[in-house]
Amino acid sequence: MDYVKLINCMRCGMCLPSCPTYKETFLETASPRGRVALIRKVQEGELDQSERLLEYLSLCLDCQACASACPCGVNAGELVTEFTCERKGGEGLSFMEDLVLRRLVPHPDRLEASLVPMRLYQRTGLQKLVRKLGVMKLFPESLERMEGLLPNLPARPLRQTIAEVTPARGEERGTVTFFLGCVMSLIFSEASRATVRLLSELGYRVVTPRNQVCCGAPNMLSGDLDGLKEAVRSNVAVFGGIEADFIVTDCGGCGAELKHYGHHLEGDPEAAAFSAKVRDISQVLALHQEELRAKLKPLPLTVTYHDPCHIAHCQGIRREPRDLLRLIPRLEYRELEAADACCGSAGTYNIAKPEMADRILTRKIDTIRATGVELLATGNPGCLLQLKKGLAEQLPQVGIVHVTELLARSLDGTP
Amino acid sequence: MEQSFIKELQTIVGDQYTLTDRESLAVYGYDSTPELESRPGVVLLPGSLSEVARILALCHGAGISVTPRGSGTNLSGGSLSGGGVVVQTSRMNRIVEVDEENLTATVEPGVITSALHREVEGRGLFYPPDPGSMNISTMGGNVAENSGGLRGLKYGVTADYVTGLTTVLADGELLHTGGKTVKDVAGYSLNPLLVSSEGTLGFFTSITVKLIPKPRAKITMLAHFPELNQAALAVSAIIAAKVIPATLEFLDKVTIKCVEDYSHVGLPLDVDAVLLIEVDGHPAVVAEEAASVEEICKRHRCSFFQTAKDADEALKLATARRTALSALARLKPTTILEDATVPRSCIAPMLQVIQETARKYNLTIGTFGHAGDGNLHPTCLTDERDKDEIARAHAAFDEIFDAAIAMGGTITGEHGVGLAKKRYLPRLVGESGIKVMRGIKQAFDPKGILNPGKVF
Ligand SMILES: Cc1cc2nc3c(=O)[nH]c(=O)nc-3n(C[C@H](O)[C@H](O)[C@H](O)COP(=O)(O)OP(=O)(O)OC[C@H]3O[C@@H](n4cnc5c(N)ncnc54)[C@H](O)[C@@H]3O)c2cc1C
Numbered sequence: 001m002d003y004v005k006l007i008n009c010m011r012c013g014m015c016l017p018s019c020p021t022y023k024e025t026f027l028e029t030a031s032p033r034g035r036v037a038l039i040r041k042v043q044e045g046e047l048d049q050s051e052r053l054l055e056y057l058s059l060c061l062d063c064q065a066c067a068s069a070c071p072c073g074v075n076a077g078e079l080v081t082e083f084t085c086e087r088k089g090g091e092g093l094s095f096m097e098d099l100v101l102r103r104l105v106p107h108p109d110r111l112e113a114s115l116v117p118m119r120l121y122q123r124t125g126l127q128k129l130v131r132k133l134g135v136m137k138l139f140p141e142s143l144e145r146m147e148g149l150l151p152n153l154p155a156r157p158l159r160q161t162i163a164e165v166t167p168a169r170g171e172e173r174g175t176v177t178f179f180l181g182c183v184m185s186l187i188f189s190e191a192s193r194a195t196v197r198l199l200s201e202l203g204y205r206v207v208t209p210r211n212q213v214c215c216g217a218p219n220m221l222s223g224d225l226d227g228l229k230e231a232v233r234s235n236v237a238v239f240g241g242i243e244a245d246f247i248v249t250d251c252g253g254c255g256a257e258l259k260h261y262g263h264h265l266e267g268d269p270e271a272a273a274f275s276a277k278v279r280d281i282s283q284v285l286a287l288h289q290e291e292l293r294a295k296l297k298p299l300p301l302t303v304t305y306h307d308p309c310h311i312a313h314c315q316g317i318r319r320e321p322r323d324l325l326r327l328i329p330r331l332e333y334r335e336l337e338a339a340d341a342c343c344g345s346a347g348t349y350n351i352a353k354p355e356m357a358d359r360i361l362t363r364k365i366d367t368i369r370a371t372g373v374e375l376l377a378t379g380n381p382g383c384l385l386q387l388k389k390g391l392a393e394q395l396p397q398v399g400i401v402h403v404t405e406l407l408a409r410s411l412d413g414t415p
Numbered sequence: 416m417e418q419s420f421i422k423e424l425q426t427i428v429g430d431q432y433t434l435t436d437r438e439s440l441a442v443y444g445y446d447s448t449p450e451l452e453s454r455p456g457v458v459l460l461p462g463s464l465s466e467v468a469r470i471l472a473l474c475h476g477a478g479i480s481v482t483p484r485g486s487g488t489n490l491s492g493g494s495l496s497g498g499g500v501v502v503q504t505s506r507m508n509r510i511v512e513v514d515e516e517n518l519t520a521t522v523e524p525g526v527i528t529s530a531l532h533r534e535v536e537g538r539g540l541f542y543p544p545d546p547g548s549m550n551i552s553t554m555g556g557n558v559a560e561n562s563g564g565l566r567g568l569k570y571g572v573t574a575d576y577v578t579g580l581t582t583v584l585a586d587g588e589l590l591h592t593g594g595k596t597v598k599d600v601a602g603y604s605l606n607p608l609l610v611s612s613e614g615t616l617g618f619f620t621s622i623t624v625k626l627i628p629k630p631r632a633k634i635t636m637l638a639h640f641p642e643l644n645q646a647a648l649a650v651s652a653i654i655a656a657k658v659i660p661a662t663l664e665f666l667d668k669v670t671i672k673c674v675e676d677y678s679h680v681g682l683p684l685d686v687d688a689v690l691l692i693e694v695d696g697h698p699a700v701v702a703e704e705a706a707s708v709e710e711i712c713k714r715h716r717c718s719f720f721q722t723a724k725d726a727d728e729a730l731k732l733a734t735a736r737r738t739a740l741s742a743l744a745r746l747k748p749t750t751i752l753e754d755a756t757v758p759r760s761c762i763a764p765m766l767q768v769i770q771e772t773a774r775k776y777n778l779t780i781g782t783f784g785h786a787g788d789g790n791l792h793p794t795c796l797t798d799e800r801d802k803d804e805i806a807r808a809h810a811a812f813d814e815i816f817d818a819a820i821a822m823g824g825t826i827t828g829e830h831g832v833g834l835a836k837k838r839y840l841p842r843l844v845g846e847s848g849i850k851v852m853r854g855i856k857q858a859f860d861p862k863g864i865l866n867p868g869k870v871f
Binding site: 008009013026029033042047050052053056071073094 | 434436437438439441442443445446447449486487489503505506515523527550674676678738740741742744749750799
């Protein structure tokens with residue numbers, strides 16, 4: 001780890017009010033400034049890598065709100081991830097991690113197959129029964145939480161059903177390749193279908209390579225750098241072989257990771273070229289606002305937007321999704337207070353740190369309540385899962401959609 | 416610190432709010448002051464006045480030091496403690512009351528400054544002190560440091576707004592001073608004494624401040640100056656023209672570049688200085704004042720003059736200014752910032768001294784600050800690992816302080832003395848000054864347990 005990155009933190013505290021866990025605890029150990037100091041002190045030999053120290057660091061959501069807030073360019077979230085990664089990398093993967101990260105995630109077929117029992121479980125009515133009987137209480141808490149987060153799964157993952165090439169509607173303006181996020185494909189396939197449709201409506205030929213693999217973010221988070229590089233190489237090879245204007249994704253988390261490929265394979269020009277082409281779907285749609293406006297039909301709805309950390313803080317995209325929502329005729333857009341504050345999903349954080357995740361989620365739901373809207377739009381599957389659960393429990397009158405799904409509904413004029 | 420004593424503290428605030436692990440103590444060993452660190456013996460987070468009083472009574476009995484802490488953003492080492500008890504106020508963060516009849520607000524010490532702004536501005540009222548750190552600094556810290564802000568020129572500093580305090584004294588007794596009245600001459604004026612006492616005279620548990628009606632209009636302007644000296648002269652000329660802007664902030668070339676790198680608000684990279692100017696008040700007066708400001712800046716050869724087109728743009732400019740100090744840290748890991756303040760007619764000569772001193776000692780110094788208040792923040796960009804450069808930086812500041820004192824100025828306008836400026840205080844206030852201050856400390860805290868070692 002680069003020591004200068006640590007001493008660049010001048011401890012001014014500008015990050016403190018942006019940090020979700022500091023806002024909940026007011027503890028210096030739960031603040032970006034404190035985390036950087038802890039890592040620095042380990043580096044300087046003043047503190048050991050104690051279990052407690054790692055426990056403190058693990059409270060970080062890596063939402064990177066602190067990076068947006070830091071005037072001197074320190075990224076505490078990234079430093080924490082890097083630090084824990086280095087440490088974990090040295091330890092090797094646990095049996096479970098090896099199973100999931102090496103044998104499941106890199107192979108879409110196996111990953112998809114692993115959800116078959118879950119789909120059956122939902123479809124046979126077993127889920128209803130389990131929930132009614134409270135059988136889940138018998139399982140470890142993390143499993144119970146996972147079960148609670150999972151919405152109804154589509155009959156088949158999108159990757160298996162979507163055409164490899166979706167032609168442009170009308171005159172073709174160019175070609176884009178579509179990066180299918182695992183969670184989008186497995187769970188939010190309707191939103192991704194909408195994404196492809198919007199691109200095609202705007203004149204793009206959309207190529208969705210079937211042999212693409214997971215973006216590698218789960219490997220990164222577990223410190224599995226070899227697995228990460230493997231994923232990067234596979235995707236760079238697959239997408240590098242297709243002429244396209246952009247590589248588009250509608251998953252904020254994947255987008256942030258894909259834009260880092262150049263950094264992950266430092267010195268590899270193809271990885272850098274790959275990253276340079278990556279766009280969040282909102283960036284591409286926002287290029288064609290006038291044409292889109294002409295196609296959209298009125299949706300008389302009140303809507304607000306939650307900024308996913310991976311889109312606002314990691315990719316710096318804030319205006320485009322809002323501009324797109326405002327294109328929809330008769331839609332009343334209301335701004336959300338602290339819209340770019342994390343919802344507590346943060347990858348698998350809501351499973352690892354349920355108590356903190358719930359507090360952060362409740363704060364988010366309270367701000368949504370204050371807007372009085374009917375519908376919440378966002379652009380990342382982790383947020384969709386987390387907020388769907390939060391809304392269902394605390395604010396059931398408010399619905400939630402991916403931005404592209406809402407735009408597609410406006411194409412049809414069906415709210 | 417003895418385990419049995421920590422146990423007693425624990426019974427007051429609860430286990431959860433008593434921090435004793437190495438990691439926690441390590442991160443409560445710093446604040447925003449460069450180069451200074453020391454580890455406390457224990458950190459407490461009390462939830463109420465009575466808990467604070469019990470902590471102080473207990474520590475007083477045992478002769479153990481207590482250092483109050485808000486958000487730890489002060490720039491003079493004021494919230495550091497070597498081995499003592501640090502008491503953080505963050506849980507005491509209620510805005511107790513906004514009294515619209517008396518135009519006062521009463522808050523607990525852990526309330527964040529900008530949270531109070533939001534609360535009162537929602538009711539058409541105004542609490543002017545707005546330090547650069549207002550989104551994180553606490554009201555307790557602001558009172559203890561008598562913090563200034565960007566609006567100090569027209570509206571004054573924290574001391575001008577504090578009308579009442581509830582203070583826990585060193586032995587745990589309560590002291591109420593002032594209240595909601597506009598006037599009060601009963602006995603010595605203790606409020607102003609407690610304001611800026613840097614945690615050495617008492618622990619504030621409740622703070623009452625006066626509010627004023629929110630100005631109806633505001634115009635925010637930015638002027639670019641190819642010549643530094645002309646910018647400084649423009650500051651004096653604006654004030655001499657009997658226009659008192661709410662804000663009259665100065666940024667030099669080094670600072671402009673760093674701020675622009677972070678905030679992308681469109682600051683010019685090819686000029687020597689910019690002034691950020693805000694006039695506020697009655698719409699008619701504001702328009703007139705803005706016109707004279709523009710005229711004066713043009714007379715001082717500003718190359719470009721911009722008026723913010725809406726509230727959003729104005730906010731962006733002011734927010735960019737607030738990041739100046741931290742943004743300077745982009746260039747080098749360590750920023751040593753000073754707070755020398757001179758009578759405002761001396762801004763131009765002071766800037767010249769800073770420049771010459773930087774050259775003499777071969778240092779990069781970025782300067783920004785509350786030019787209208789004569790309060791500049793020359794900031795040396797350095798690297799703590801370069802011992803030689805650090806030594807030169809301190810020598811340079813030594814000279815800058817002497818120059819400020821010679822001009823009738825002071826060694827610190829708003830950051831306080833704390834540990835960092837202790838050495839310079841005698842030069843400014845003389846032996847008699849130190850003697851009187853010691854006498855006051857003795858009267859409030861004879862055992863010397865409150866934030867010992869600070870100020871003198
Ligand atoms: C980026 C940046 C910009 C800044 N801009 C400005 C500026 O424009 N103007 C300005 O004046 N300052 C500025 N400061 C300095 C700093 O923010 C102020 O001094 C602020 O008032 C400190 O508040 P705090 O809550 O962080 O207090 P702390 O740093 O925690 O404490 C400051 C002092 O107050 C004492 N204290 C805290 N709470 C209490 C209490 N309840 N009772 C008694 N004593 C108490 C502490 O013991 C300590 O001595 C800036 C700092 C930074 C990092």
